[in-house]
Amino acid sequence: MNLRRYSELLEVSSGDxxxxxxxxxxxILLLGLAVLTLLTILxxxxxxxxxxxxxxxxxxxxxxxxxxxxxxxxxxFAINHYWSGxxxxxxxxxxxTIVVALSDEPRQVVEGRSVFLFTIxxxxxxxxxxxxxxxxxxxxxxxVIATLALRLPEYVPPAPTMLGFFAFAFxxxxxxxxxxxxxxxxxxxxxxxxxxxxxxxxxxxxxxxELARANxxxxxxxxxxxxxxxxxxxELRTPLGAIQGFAEMLQAGIYGSLSKKQEDALERISKNxxxxxxxxxxxxxxxxxxxxxxxxxxxxxxxxxxxxxxKSTVGVLVERKGLELTTEVADDVPDSLYGDxxxxxxxxxxxxxxxxxFTDEGGVHVHICRPDGKHTSHWAIEVSDTGPGISEEDExxxxxxxxxxxDSMTREHIGVGLGLSIVKQLVELMNGEIIxxxxxxxxxxxxxxLPLQPEQRRTV
Ligand code: ADP
Numbered sequence: 135m136n137l138r139r140y141s142e143l144l145e146v147s148s149g150d151x152x153x154x155x156x157x158x159x160x161x162i163l164l165l166g167l168a169v170l171t172l173l174t175i176l177x178x179x180x181x182x183x184x185x186x187x188x189x190x191x192x193x194x195x196x197x198x199x200x201x202x203x204x205x206x207x208x209x210x211f212a213i214n215h216y217w218s219g220x221x222x223x224x225x226x227x228x229x230x231t232i233v234v235a236l237s238d239e240p241r242q243v244v245e246g247r248s249v250f251l252f253t254i255x256x257x258x259x260x261x262x263x264x265x266x267x268x269x270x271x272x273x274x275x276x277x278v279i280a281t282l283a284l285r286l287p288e289y290v291p292p293a294p295t296m297l298g299f300f301a302f303a304f305x306x307x308x309x310x311x312x313x314x315x316x317x318x319x320x321x322x323x324x325x326x327x328x329x330x331x332x333x334x335x336x337x338x339x340x341x342x343x344e345l346a347r348a349n350x351x352x353x354x355x356x357x358x359x360x361x362x363x364x365x366x367x368x369e370l371r372t373p374l375g376a377i378q379g380f381a382e383m384l385q386a387g388i389y390g391s392l393s394k395k396q397e398d399a400l401e402r403i404s405k406n407x408x409x410x411x412x413x414x415x416x417x418x419x420x421x422x423x424x425x426x427x428x429x430x431x432x433x434x435x436x437x438x439x440x441x442x443x444x445k446s447t448v449g450v451l452v453e454r455k456g457l458e459l460t461t462e463v464a465d466d467v468p469d470s471l472y473g474d475x476x477x478x479x480x481x482x483x484x485x486x487x488x489x490x491x492f493t494d495e496g497g498v499h500v501h502i503c504r505p506d507g508k509h510t511s512h513w514a515i516e517v518s519d520t521g522p523g524i525s526e527e528d529e530x531x532x533x534x535x536x537x538x539x540x541d542s543m544t545r546e547h548i549g550v551g552l553g554l555s556i557v558k559q560l561v562e563l564m565n566g567e568i569i570x571x572x573x574x575x576x577x578x579x580x581x582x583x584l585p586l587q588p589e590q591r592r593t594v
Pocket of ligand 1: 523552555
């Protein structure tokens with residue numbers, strides 16, 4: 135049996151917490167006494183066994199008295215455990231008083247060294263029975279010593295001792311009463327706390343349910359919003375494409391020659407339609423990513439194709455700004471890579487477009503390479519510029535949708551703040567990551583790190 139089972143043995147189930155506590159206390163006292171009695175039985179038993187031929191009378195008496203005491207303790211324990219704590223306590227206190235009364239010579243019990251032993255049952259009565267029971271035990275003890283005093287040759291009424299018993303009973307009563315009222319207060323506080331916790335838990339459950347409903351509503355709204363944006367963008371793309379096409383045909387002179395003014399106007403129509411188309415495309419991509427509708431379609435491609443396509447897409451822009459665009463594919467990058475070439479082109483154009491847009495002097499360098507450090511089975515696209523750079527606090531912000539750095543440089547350029555957000559999400563869809571290193575005034579480097587396919591890892 136482990137310690138827990140022993141402590142369960144001491145516990146008594148009762149509807150009244152005070153009764154349960156008193157009965158448990160009585161069990162503890164009984165257990166202590168049982169251990170002491172067992173020890174006495176063991177010691178006296180050994181002494182008797184050692185002098186078998188001529189056993190010591192006192193040892194014999196102590197042995198049998200202890201056996202009787204053990205049986206009585208067992209009986210009280212059983213009554214306390216299975217029937218009534220009060221009956222068991224009364225029985226126990228009576229037995230204790232009898233033991234005290236018989237523990238010494240009558241004179242010693244009445245006025246000598248053993249008189250103080252009566253205080254033990256008086257004190258116990260106040261805690262295992264009722265606080266006022268200490269007075270009953272003081273009365274019983276007084277009765278016992280008065281009766282014993284009668285048997286002494288010279289009878290002196292033990293009035294001071296009796297008074298002492300009552301004084302002690304008063305102190306025991308006072309302390310037991312305050313202990314009980316403190317325990318009651320504690321129980322009340324506990325009950326109140328339990329009620330409060332239960333009430334709060336219920337409130338929390340209600341709030342949680344409401345929150346879940348609100349979340350569901352928000353998700354639904356979000357789905358609707360994405361659907362709406364994707365529908366509108368899709369519908370806008372066709373007429374915008376037509377405007378762009380007709381403008382280009384007009385510019386090409388298909389519908390006759392144009393005056394300088396008409397050419398200028400057409401140039402502006404064309405430029406703004408391009409911008410609008412870009413914004414609409416970004417909105418469509420963002421909505422598709424949010425709706426989980428955008429998928430990656432990998433094929434085999436050459437890294438140099440990426441840089442060549444980039445040059446033809448942004449070449450005019452670079453020239454117009456008088457910047458220099460350099461590209462480089464490192465030797466250790468495999469000749470053929472596996473990935474969604476269209477989307478990689480979109481990522482590269484977006485990063486380079488930004489670099490060109492925000493750089494006034496110097497140039498933009500695109501480097502396709504193998505990254506150092508922890509990314510050993512990866513390849514990377516680095517886009518560096520000599521532009522204004524991005525401060526540390528804005529580094530996180532620039533990747534959030536519809537967020538732009540609030541400075542004069544940004545305000546000069548058209549954009550809705552979706553480019554980098556789409557780039558980041560695309561890179562994540564490809565199981566890669568995007569790293570931004572920048573110092574204000576020193577330019578920026580965006581590095582897109584992507585995993586190599588397993589077969590490519592083996593060949594490099
Ligand atoms: P947009 O270009 O439409 O504003 P982006 O998401 O592409 O949106 O970029 C967000 C912001 O990040 C930009 O408005 C700009 O302030 C900042 N940014 C992006 N690229 C650079 C760069 N190369 N140099 C300096 N700032 C940049």
